[in-house]
Amino acid sequence: MADVRLRRYHAEVWNEPVITEMGRSGERGIRISGAGEEIREAVGDARSYIPSKMRRGRPPRLPELSQPHVLRHFLRLSRQTLGMAVNIDIGLGTCTMKYSPIVNEDLLRLPEFADLHPLQGEETVQGILEIVHRFAAFMKEISGMDEFTFQPGGGAHGIYTNACIIRKYHEVQGELGQRDEIITTLFSHPADAACPATAGFKIISLYPDGETGLPDIEALKAAVSERTAGAMITNPEDTGIFNPRIDEFVEIVHEAGGLCAYDQANSNALFGIARAREAGFDMCHFNIHKAFSSPHGCMGPACGAVGVREELAEYLPVPVVVFDGSGYRLDYDRRHSIGRARQFHGNLEAIVRAYAWVMSLGAEGLRKVSETSILNTNYLIRRMSGARGVSMAYPKQAVRLDQVRFSLQELKEDTGVGTDDVSRRVVDFGVQEYFTSHHPWVVPEPFLPEPCETYSKEDIDRWVAIIHRICEEAYADPEIAKTAPHSQTISKIDQEMLNDPARWAMTWRAYERKHGKGE
Numbered sequence: 165m166a167d168v169r170l171r172r173y174h175a176e177v178w179n180e181p182v183i184t185e186m187g188r189s190g191e192r193g194i195r196i197s198g199a200g201e202e203i204r205e206a207v208g209d210a211r212s213y214i215p216s217k218m219r220r221g222r223p224p225r226l227p228e229l230s231q232p233h234v235l236r237h238f239l240r241l242s243r244q245t246l247g248m249a250v251n252i253d254i255g256l257g258t259c260t261m262k263y264s265p266i267v268n269e270d271l272l273r274l275p276e277f278a279d280l281h282p283l284q285g286e287e288t289v290q291g292i293l294e295i296v297h298r299f300a301a302f303m304k305e306i307s308g309m310d311e312f313t314f315q316p317g318g319g320a321h322g323i324y325t326n327a328c329i330i331r332k333y334h335e336v337q338g339e340l341g342q343r344d345e346i347i348t349t350l351f352s353h354p355a356d357a358a359c360p361a362t363a364g365f366k367i368i369s370l371y372p373d374g375e376t377g378l379p380d381i382e383a384l385k386a387a388v389s390e391r392t393a394g395a396m397i398t399n400p401e402d403t404g405i406f407n408p409r410i411d412e413f414v415e416i417v418h419e420a421g422g423l424c425a426y427d428q429a430n431s432n433a434l435f436g437i438a439r440a441r442e443a444g445f446d447m448c449h450f451n452i453h454k455a456f457s458s459p460h461g462c463m464g465p466a467c468g469a470v471g472v473r474e475e476l477a478e479y480l481p482v483p484v485v486v487f488d489g490s491g492y493r494l495d496y497d498r499r500h501s502i503g504r505a506r507q508f509h510g511n512l513e514a515i516v517r518a519y520a521w522v523m524s525l526g527a528e529g530l531r532k533v534s535e536t537s538i539l540n541t542n543y544l545i546r547r548m549s550g551a552r553g554v555s556m557a558y559p560k561q562a563v564r565l566d567q568v569r570f571s572l573q574e575l576k577e578d579t580g581v582g583t584d585d586v587s588r589r590v591v592d593f594g595v596q597e598y599f600t601s602h603h604p605w606v607v608p609e610p611f612l613p614e615p616c617e618t619y620s621k622e623d624i625d626r627w628v629a630i631i632h633r634i635c636e637e638a639y640a641d642p643e644i645a646k647t648a649p650h651s652q653t654i655s656k657i658d659q660e661m662l663n664d665p666a667r668w669a670m671t672w673r674a675y676e677r678k679h680g681k682g683e
């Protein structure tokens with residue numbers, strides 16, 4: 165990789181205190197003048213409107229700062245962050261980190277969207293309802309499903325919604341007592357096990373074949389029974405390997421009386437190529453906040469789009485946006501609805517962004533997204549070859565779709581440098597740390613890049629060159645990676661602390677209690 169020039173990078177360091185440690189008593193950003201005499205006369209004492217037992221005994225202990233101090237504080241913090249828009253985040257596999265066009269943010273800030281209130285009457289929000297309805301039509305075409313809801317607030321929430329639909333379906337059939345098992349595969353996203361478990365099911369995980377990485381169909385045949393409620397499966401799995409026999413898997417579960425839910429969060433490589441319907445699935449979910457270019461907000465304003473076949477449309481969370489020939493309305497009349505997945509209508513801003521994204525691409529553009537993403541992944545695999553100490557998991561599967569799982573086991577054995585060390589070291593090159601794998605690690609010392617369609621050949625070359633460089637460096641001087649990062653705002657942190665309830669704190673008050681005031 166001698167042909168790629170790596171960038172020099174060093175983060176800003178401000179040693180910024182937390183905001184509660186800043187300011188002085190009485191310092192103010194805005195001074196709000198008291199109510200005028202006329203108002204006071206008309207309204208009286210505002211405090212009298214709050215029952216005395218609900219009133220505070222003393223003012224809350226909030227930071228007291230002037231405007232410039234607040235501005236400086238947050239700007240400094242933002243500059244200490246390696247932002248998504250300044251780095252190449254190819255390393256965040258099973259997330260589909262991609263460029264989210266900034267023009268879509270402008271759209272969202274139009275008052276027609278920004279000033280909407282979820283309690284407005286239907287007749288006053290026809291525009292946004294039309295967008296939701298039209299976007300649902302796109303999703304039906306993309307998946308082959310018949311109806312969609314966009315209420316769930318993320319991918320795992322979408323999977324949970326599907327698990328609730330499966331539960332309700334068997335309840336209506338009078339079989340819930342008997343059907344209490346959900347089958348998944350080990351390389352499906354862990355939410356495909358965790359969410360049905362939360363919905364009360366027992367989970368059976370099918371292990372991958374040691375050579376091909378594919379889930380074993382014979383194991384599935386042995387697992388299904390009259391207790392099978394359904395299967396919840398990711399495909400391509402979190403290795404980037406596509407199970408070409410997925411329709412047979414679905415058939416086996418159907419024959420046993422179960423329903424099948426397709427986790428399509430890895431759909432970035434499937435647009436216009438393969439659909440849930442043709443594979444036989446009864447329902448599916450997409451991560452709108454990832455595959456459809458809406459930013460992946462770290463548990464933030466996400467959207468898990470859930471699609472179902474007509475037979476299950478009665479089970480969807482309400483309300484569903486429908487068109488009655490003259491206008492759009494909210495349909496609450498679903499006989500077996502699982503209820504609400506969340507309040508109001510979900511994160512509609514994710515829908516507006518995704519709608520704009522799909523409109524800008526069209527059907528051909530969407531297919532190109534997938535073709536480019538597959539091409540990028542396989543180009544990355546070729547460029548990675550020869551990286552010292554790195555191997556691809558399940559090498560018999562030469563072609564991967566949206567992502568690929570590698571192993572640094574050899575590097576670890578040879579140098580003591582493991583995947584966590586390399587992940588910390590990449591940030592010294594101005595690149596976000598990469599995702600290793602969900603736990604437990606089935607592939608030893610793993611990492612999972614996902615170079616979707618928005619990365620250029622140059623981006624991929626640069627990212628791969630960083631991995632080559634770090635691996636070479638590990639053989640020459642392993643301490644560099646083991647003590648990384650060196651060019652960041654903070655250096656290596658004590659991970660043990662994160663697992664020690666006596667030391668971590670979720671709130672400032674808890675922090676003070678555990679560490680003493682002023683520390």
Ligand SMILES: Cc1ncc(COP(=O)(O)O)c(C=O)c1O
Pocket residue numbers: 258259318319320321352353355398427428429430451466
């Ligand atoms: C395949 C798959 N399923 C489900 C999820 C969970 O999505 P979320 O993080 O939005 O809950 C992810 C997350 O990346 C995923 O990759």
